[in-house]
Amino acid sequence: MSQPPWPAAIPGYTELDPDTGLHMTGRPQRIELASYRLKVTGKVDRPLSLSFDQLRRLPRLSSKPALICQGYFEDYAAWAGASLAAILDAAKLRPDAKEVDLVSADEYSTYLSLAEARSPDAYLAYELEGKPLPVLHGFPLRAVFPGLLGNKWAKWIVEIRVK
Secondary structure (H helix, E strand, O other), rough: OOOOOOOOOOOOOOOOOOOOOOOOOOOOOOHHHHHOOOOEEOOOOOOOEEEEHHHHHHOOOEEEEEEEEEOOEEEOOOOOEEEHHHHHHOOOOOOOOOOEEEEOOOEEEEEEEEEHOOOOEEEEEEEEEEEEEHHHOOOOEEEOOOOOOOHHHHOOEEEEEEO
């Protein structure tokens, strides 16, 4: 997979991205694919630093759920990516682990209970509509949590902190 291009224009908060028809939130981040690593830290017996290629070799999930930002928009798209449960399993969570924080390159973070994070339909997307995830929508990884509100769908994920 190749690095997606930087967008020619960046829509304002909750405005539509003309290339995807999805609404925009957050501040796009420049992340180089060649040096990217997803870190898994905290209450784990095996801290991880996964390359993009390693993530793409994990069990792949896909879905077309509603992305709902209450009071602002509701978007639908086909996403695909690495199972979050598989990532957590590889890190070997300690028995006292209770939740995970997803940390984005733009310093946004959101927490999930361990049950939410390990849901069989929870994953970190690297594709949108069968193509590499665009920069505006979280390249290289964006959380996809069907059934949870959009504030949990963190973009530009660089770390998973297990607490």
